[in-house]
Amino acid sequence: MTKADRDTGSRQGLSGRRAFLGLAAAGVGGVLLAPGVHLMEIAQAAVPGPSPGASPKVRWGLLIDTTRCAPGCTDCVDACNTENGLSGGTRPTDSQWIRKVEIKEIRTGRSQSVPVMCQHCAEPPCVDVCPTGASFKRADGIVLVDRHSCIGCRYCVMACPYKARSFVHEPLVDQKADVPRGKGCVEGCTLCVHRIDKGQGPACVEACTKAGHQAMLFGDLNDPQSEIARRVHELATTQLRADLRLDPGVRYQGL
Amino acid sequence: MKQTLDGFYTLEERIFYVLLLLGGGLTLLGLTAARSVEEHGHVITGMTNQVVWGLPHVFAIFLIVAASGVLNVASIGSVFGEKLYKPRAPLSGLLCVAMLGGGLMVLMLDLGRPERLIVAATHYNFKSVFAWNVFLYSGMVGIVAVYLWTMFERRMNRWSKAAGLAALVWRFALTTGTGSIFGFLVARQAYQSALLAPLFIVLSFAWGLAVFLVVQSAMYAWNGQRLPEAVQKRMARLLGVFVAGALYLVGVYHLTNLYFARQSAFEAFILLGQGDASSEFPALFWAGYVALGALAPLVLLLHPRLGGPRCTLAASALVVLGAFALLYVFIIGGQAFPLEIFPGHVVTSSFGDGVIEHYRPSLPELLLGLGGIGAAFVLTAIGVRVLDFLPQDDFAALGMAGKD
Amino acid sequence: MRSLRAVAVVSVFALAGVLAAATAGGADGRAGTGSLQPPIEAARSGPCLADPGFMRRNHPDLLRHRRDETVHLGARDARTGLKACVGCHASTGTGSVASARTDFCVSCHSYAAVQVDCFECHASRPEATAVIAPDALHAGGAEAGPGSPLHQASRGEVAP
Numbered sequence: 076m077t078k079a080d081r082d083t084g085s086r087q088g089l090s091g092r093r094a095f096l097g098l099a100a101a102g103v104g105g106v107l108l109a110p111g112v113h114l115m116e117i118a119q120a121a122v123p124g125p126s127p128g129a130s131p132k133v134r135w136g137l138l139i140d141t142t143r144c145a146p147g148c149t150d151c152v153d154a155c156n157t158e159n160g161l162s163g164g165t166r167p168t169d170s171q172w173i174r175k176v177e178i179k180e181i182r183t184g185r186s187q188s189v190p191v192m193c194q195h196c197a198e199p200p201c202v203d204v205c206p207t208g209a210s211f212k213r214a215d216g217i218v219l220v221d222r223h224s225c226i227g228c229r230y231c232v233m234a235c236p237y238k239a240r241s242f243v244h245e246p247l248v249d250q251k252a253d254v255p256r257g258k259g260c261v262e263g264c265t266l267c268v269h270r271i272d273k274g275q276g277p278a279c280v281e282a283c284t285k286a287g288h289q290a291m292l293f294g295d296l297n298d299p300q301s302e303i304a305r306r307v308h309e310l311a312t313t314q315l316r317a318d319l320r321l322d323p324g325v326r327y328q329g330l
Numbered sequence: 331m332k333q334t335l336d337g338f339y340t341l342e343e344r345i346f347y348v349l350l351l352l353g354g355g356l357t358l359l360g361l362t363a364a365r366s367v368e369e370h371g372h373v374i375t376g377m378t379n380q381v382v383w384g385l386p387h388v389f390a391i392f393l394i395v396a397a398s399g400v401l402n403v404a405s406i407g408s409v410f411g412e413k414l415y416k417p418r419a420p421l422s423g424l425l426c427v428a429m430l431g432g433g434l435m436v437l438m439l440d441l442g443r444p445e446r447l448i449v450a451a452t453h454y455n456f457k458s459v460f461a462w463n464v465f466l467y468s469g470m471v472g473i474v475a476v477y478l479w480t481m482f483e484r485r486m487n488r489w490s491k492a493a494g495l496a497a498l499v500w501r502f503a504l505t506t507g508t509g510s511i512f513g514f515l516v517a518r519q520a521y522q523s524a525l526l527a528p529l530f531i532v533l534s535f536a537w538g539l540a541v542f543l544v545v546q547s548a549m550y551a552w553n554g555q556r557l558p559e560a561v562q563k564r565m566a567r568l569l570g571v572f573v574a575g576a577l578y579l580v581g582v583y584h585l586t587n588l589y590f591a592r593q594s595a596f597e598a599f600i601l602l603g604q605g606d607a608s609s610e611f612p613a614l615f616w617a618g619y620v621a622l623g624a625l626a627p628l629v630l631l632l633h634p635r636l637g638g639p640r641c642t643l644a645a646s647a648l649v650v651l652g653a654f655a656l657l658y659v660f661i662i663g664g665q666a667f668p669l670e671i672f673p674g675h676v677v678t679s680s681f682g683d684g685v686i687e688h689y690r691p692s693l694p695e696l697l698l699g700l701g702g703i704g705a706a707f708v709l710t711a712i713g714v715r716v717l718d719f720l721p722q723d724d725f726a727a728l729g730m731a732g733k734d
Numbered sequence: 735m736r737s738l739r740a741v742a743v744v745s746v747f748a749l750a751g752v753l754a755a756a757t758a759g760g761a762d763g764r765a766g767t768g769s770l771q772p773p774i775e776a777a778r779s780g781p782c783l784a785d786p787g788f789m790r791r792n793h794p795d796l797l798r799h800r801r802d803e804t805v806h807l808g809a810r811d812a813r814t815g816l817k818a819c820v821g822c823h824a825s826t827g828t829g830s831v832a833s834a835r836t837d838f839c840v841s842c843h844s845y846a847a848v849q850v851d852c853f854e855c856h857a858s859r860p861e862a863t864a865v866i867a868p869d870a871l872h873a874g875g876a877e878a879g880p881g882s883p884l885h886q887a888s889r890g891e892v893a894p
Contacts, residue, residue, distance in 0.1 A: 206461040
């Protein structure tokens with residue numbers, strides 16, 4: 076074959092090859108896509124949807140009466156640890172969703188014992204800074220971490236004024252079925268959202284009430300008939316770091 | 331240094347392989363450390379629930395801020411038309427991309443879930459500066475690539491000014507974004523300041539130029555040549571101006587804080603070590619940053635009897651060391667100081683409230699940070715070896731005039 | 735050229751053949767009788783939400799979509815929650831869906847070489863000693879009440 080023949084031949088071959096590859100690609104694409112198209116029809120018809128969840132008309136909140144909080148009492152902390160499967164350890168790398176903070180005013184010497192957890196702010200700085208939107212505020216005011224999207228950057232931990240968030244530093248085992256949590260994600264108090272969605276209250280409030288301290292109250296701040304709404308209407312209550320204007324859903328009485 | 335067959339100056343083969351081995355080895359160590367942290371969790375590092383950003387972030391933020399600043403050299407050439415800087419522009423662009431890559435590598439490997447990077451790339455909360463930074467950082471690489479192309483491709487040379495301007499504007503946005511990572515945090519006394527964005531911009535000028543001068547000196551030294559005195563003196567003076575500007579802004583930041591009663595405890599902790607006798611932050615700040623990282627370089631660069639090439643190199647190295655000291659105090663000192671949840675109260679708890687955290691960096695963190703530097707090193711070495719990033723005109727001129 | 739065409743034709747047919755075989759092999763729900771199939775332990779009780787073929791193809795979408803609804807909207811459904819899946823599919827030997835290589839989720843996923851990181855966070859064992867009753871799957875979404883054994887606040891280990 077002369078060079079000219081080879082050139083012509085290869086050019087023809089080239090266009091022939093191209094045509095064939097194009098056809099083959101179309102064929103393979105069709106073979107791969109067709110089952111998916113068929114299955115999408117099935118999927119949409121199959122399993123009916125779940126029940127409606129959080130309502131924007133509700134705003135869950137806590138009212139904590141610090142005059143009834145005894146120093147050294149950790150009923151709320153223990154209940155939280157048990158309910159959520161936390162280790163209860165106090166190493167700097169252990170997760171703590173709620174802790175008792177013993178405070179003493181410098182000038183007057185007045186001491187108190189205060190449980191501090193995620194304040195479930197209406198304007199949460201942790202939600203603003205999360206790059207993936209994993210830290211989010213639910214319609215009913217509960218601030219949560221969607222661990223499916225959390226990449227573990229810890230920016231929300233930097234942003235929270237209350238040190239409410241913890242980062243999971245080690246692999247975890249034996250998590251509670253209702254409370255999935257794992258290494259590399261950030262977590263914090265969920266107001267026991269898995270219990271709230273069943274009509275119950277948070278474990279800490281239940282434990283405090285059961286033990287007779289009556290220091291914690293949970294309810295819907297938006298419902299004027301609820302006990303919590305009536306109490307914050309009547310009594311003087313404060314929010315932690317109210318100057319930051321984050322409007323937390325957790326209020327304190329007696330501070 | 332030698333001339334290739336195509337006539338452009340590049341690294342000698344032996345030197346190149348040594349650099350590759352050193353940088354590659356460092357990068358490998360960093361990757362091993364990252365793998366170890368990924369497997370065992372961050373419990374093997376020194377980071378805790380109080381100090382969540384540690385030594386790797388010091389390295390990463392240095393690399394990213396310096397990367398943005400090193401492009402300054404190119405901007406002065408392209409945008410402001412200073413002929414002396416034009417031959418340096420390609421190297422400056424390469425260093426920008428290399429350091430940005432190294433810094434991002436460290437940041438991404440330190441994530442709690444680095445395998446979820448695709449989630450970060452597909453889910454955005456645009457109220458977050460981090461989300462904006464994903465675009466700013468990757469966009470920077472793209473813009474610098476285009477900029478380099480306009481400089482290398484003769485037919486595109488007339489566009490290099492426009493590309494340089496785009497790079498300059500993007501760089502300002504990027505560094506503002508980096509400073510705002512901290513500036514937007516209302517919770518911490520060390521941050522929550524609008525001053526941090528411009529502070530980071532001036533710091534980027536100083537650190538970027540210092541890194542460029544170190545790299546440039548090395549390249550010239552390997553060629554057995556010296557930078558022309560006029561160029562060297564100008565760049566030295568410029569670095570002096572940037573260092574002074576940065577020192578000024580750091581001073582204003584602390585002075586303002588001292589005026590606020592609610593910030594006084596934090597300032598006393600950082601500047602005087604009050605509240606923790608063994609605190610390393612005052613030493614790092616005063617000796618590491620102010621004395622060694624700012625005042626000494628100023629003397630070396632601007633004193634009439636000093637300011638020669640060796641002084642410039644020493645000053646640049648000191649500026650880089652001072653950068654690490656400042657970032658360590660800023661990032662880690664800012665977290666070590668406890669959050670003020672109950673102003674006017676003394677607090678204790680099981681979660682470290684009211685207590686100053688003793689952060690001790692661990693080996694995996696150091697290796698990861700060094701790995702980022704190694705990666706930047708490798709990218710620069712490969713770039714300089716394979717393409718004509720070195721200041722070609724300078725070498726050509728020096729080659730024709732004979733060794734100085 | 736001719737050989738290239740031949741190779742391309744053969745590979746297209748081979749691809750089609752493999753796809754056909756995989757689809758056919760998957761649809762009839764045999765539990766690991768062929769040596770090429772992963773061992774699949776039978777579930778503890780009753781039929782699943784849909785037939786095995788459908789579940790095999792669609793469980794990623796079901797899981798992903800439902801989880802967003804549950805987490806972000808608080809819309810929970812006892813039948814489609816991961817707990818229900820784990821309750822039924824946990825191995826009788828290990829009591830888990832993800833601890834041994836023959837456990838339900840891990841078996842197929844290691845066969846298909848698709849990493850599943852659900853159980854880094856989610857419990858792979860049913861809670862306490864309770865097993866999701868078969869009725870719950872058909873009863874139309876009513877979650878067990880507060881008094882039920884499912885909600886004992888204990889760190890329950892392996893089931894039956």
